[in-house]
Amino acid sequence: MKARTSDLSCKAMSPHRSRRRIPDATVARLPIYLQLLIEQLENEVANISSDELAALAAVNAAKVRKDLSYMGSYGTRGVGYDVEYLVYQIRRELGLDHEWSVVIVGAGHLGQALSGYGGFSERGYSIEGVFDIDDKKIDVAVGGVRVRHLDELPQVVAQRSVSIGVIATPASAAQDAADRLVKSGVTSILNFAPVVVNVPFGISVRRVDLSVELQIISYHEQRRLTAAAQLRAVNGDGSINATA
Amino acid sequence: MKARTSDLSCKAMSPHRSRRRIPDATVARLPIYLQLLIEQLENEVANISSDELAALAAVNAAKVRKDLSYMGSYGTRGVGYDVEYLVYQIRRELGLDHEWSVVIVGAGHLGQALSGYGGFSERGYSIEGVFDIDDKKIDVAVGGVRVRHLDELPQVVAQRSVSIGVIATPASAAQDAADRLVKSGVTSILNFAPVVVNVPFGISVRRVDLSVELQIISYHEQRRLTAAAQLRAVNGDGSINATA
DNA sequence: CGATGTGAAGACTTTCACAGCA
DNA sequence: TGCTGTGAAAGTCTTCACATCG
Numbered sequence: 001m002k003a004r005t006s007d008l009s010c011k012a013m014s015p016h017r018s019r020r021r022i023p024d025a026t027v028a029r030l031p032i033y034l035q036l037l038i039e040q041l042e043n044e045v046a047n048i049s050s051d052e053l054a055a056l057a058a059v060n061a062a063k064v065r066k067d068l069s070y071m072g073s074y075g076t077r078g079v080g081y082d083v084e085y086l087v088y089q090i091r092r093e094l095g096l097d098h099e100w101s102v103v104i105v106g107a108g109h110l111g112q113a114l115s116g117y118g119g120f121s122e123r124g125y126s127i128e129g130v131f132d133i134d135d136k137k138i139d140v141a142v143g144g145v146r147v148r149h150l151d152e153l154p155q156v157v158a159q160r161s162v163s164i165g166v167i168a169t170p171a172s173a174a175q176d177a178a179d180r181l182v183k184s185g186v187t188s189i190l191n192f193a194p195v196v197v198n199v200p201f202g203i204s205v206r207r208v209d210l211s212v213e214l215q216i217i218s219y220h221e222q223r224r225l226t227a228a229a230q231l232r233a234v235n236g237d238g239s240i241n242a243t244a
Numbered sequence: 245m246k247a248r249t250s251d252l253s254c255k256a257m258s259p260h261r262s263r264r265r266i267p268d269a270t271v272a273r274l275p276i277y278l279q280l281l282i283e284q285l286e287n288e289v290a291n292i293s294s295d296e297l298a299a300l301a302a303v304n305a306a307k308v309r310k311d312l313s314y315m316g317s318y319g320t321r322g323v324g325y326d327v328e329y330l331v332y333q334i335r336r337e338l339g340l341d342h343e344w345s346v347v348i349v350g351a352g353h354l355g356q357a358l359s360g361y362g363g364f365s366e367r368g369y370s371i372e373g374v375f376d377i378d379d380k381k382i383d384v385a386v387g388g389v390r391v392r393h394l395d396e397l398p399q400v401v402a403q404r405s406v407s408i409g410v411i412a413t414p415a416s417a418a419q420d421a422a423d424r425l426v427k428s429g430v431t432s433i434l435n436f437a438p439v440v441v442n443v444p445f446g447i448s449v450r451r452v453d454l455s456v457e458l459q460i461i462s463y464h465e466q467r468r469l470t471a472a473a474q475l476r477a478v479n480g481d482g483s484i485n486a487t488a
Numbered sequence: 489c490g491a492t493g494t495g496a497a498g499a500c501t502t503t504c505a506c507a508g509c510a
Numbered sequence: 511t512g513c514t515g516t517g518a519a520a521g522t523c524t525t526c527a528c529a530t531c532g
Contacts, residue, residue, distance in 0.1 A: 031459040077492045077531045094459050095466030109357035116353050119438050119455035188465045194363050204464055208457050211363035215275040215338050217450050221407055221432045222339030321509045321514045
């Protein structure tokens with residue numbers, strides 16, 4: 001926010017990535033903008049305003065502009081943003097301008113869903129292996145990938161320079177999966193198991209718990225219901241405001 | 245924050261839920277505390293301090309205390325929190341003290357993974373149906389639930405008073421799924437499809453995009469790599485600090 | 489004129505630090 | 511004494527509003 005002196009020189013043709021630290025909240029939105037922009041490209045839309053993009057993403061237009069400005073972005077006043085260039089910039093910022101090798105631990109339903117998930121390969125993630133300890137699951141082809149025994153993990157990680165691992169095991173196996181991933185050399189982990197896994201300093205873990213998401217929803221749903229009930233109880237007037 | 249006068253009366257036996265609005269950030273953490281606390285109960289741990297819970301959840305202890313205090317919580321100074329009571333309180337706050345009926349639209353890999361996901365039934369979510377439009381998938385039993393045709397959705401939603409719907413379809417089918425859910429009477433939607441779905445005012449949607457999570461990870465991974473590269477380039481000293 | 493880029497204000501969240509109670 | 515509960519400070523994120531520029 002203060003280091004704004006050498007902007008001009010950077011804009012022209014910066015071979016550097018990540019010129020400044022982008023806020024987490026923005027990083028979490030960039031993939032959404034990216035996806036929407038790619039859809040626009042497919043519809044042959046060449047230019048887009050912050051208002052339009054904001055409407056598509058269901059956010060505030062000022063937020064879009066600020067988010068894009070963190071990348072040292074390149075809109076044209078009075079016109080908007082060049083969709084293709086924006087796509088290029090966001091991809092670069094997110095590191096999607098080269099392929100990422102990914103391994104998945106756990107060949108259950110979730111592991112299968114993930115390995116067959118189109119969104120991954122589309123965005124430059126290449127699934128180099130699906131692993132399990134259950135012999136019944138080994139060698140079965142899952143989403144185009146043969147399931148291997150977990151013992152083969154280190155070998156694959158080293159050979160294909162995998163840096164991202166996905167944990168799709170039951171909770172009970174997650175810590176072991178994490179340990180093995182770390183020992184094999186993976187440095188980032190996406191954890192779908194409903195536990196907190198411990199990793200050494202320097203390894204980053206992101207957790208997505210499907211049931212947590214449902215619980216957040218039911219909290220809001222419950223509030224909605226009690227608000228409605230209160231409205232009925234109090235009486236028909238507007239003294240309590242039942243909004244989303 | 246100011247309405248703290250009638251606390252005592254409430255604490256004893258409050259039949260009221262949600263005495264005050266809980267910040268979103270806190271709501272997102274309560275399910276995690278809940279899960280950890282349940283694990284503690286299973287290990288026969290009856291009491292826990294904010295420090296201990298914070299360590300388990302990998303967050304700051306003050307945050308834990310503040311989060312719990314929003315529920316008008318009930319710790320004992322010098323001692324800590326009663327685990328069982330905390331579990332009771334969080335469940336109640338999240339609306340997990342009664343069962344929620346849920347329907348899943350989309351019987352692909354993800355729909356199957358979700359319908360078989362143990363975490364749901366454990367936490368009081370009852371999956372009342374899995375729906376698809378693909379005739380090949382209809383009538384197949386998936387995670388203990390028979391897959392039905394999407395046309396049967398309104399009937400099931402009405403009959404089982406379903407208020408939460410999960411979209412596990414491909415992107416192209418998601419808007420239709422959302423429309424049908426809304427028309428059937430569902431008021432909250434958890435959307436796993438990688439699109440923004442439009443819904444009428446008053447319906448709440450929460451989106452979880454698996455590939456967005458990967459993209460956030462690769463952003464951080466990429467920063468890590470370039471930071472390391474810069475370190476090497478500059479030279480071996482500590483002028484640039486490469487942390488996680 | 490119309491849309492970007494951005495200071496500044498405001499809202500929300502986290503963290504500190506300590507009073508207060510068991 | 512030890513740990514909770516919480517004002518207040520610090521930090522982060524969102525939104526406003528408008529100067530600025532194509």
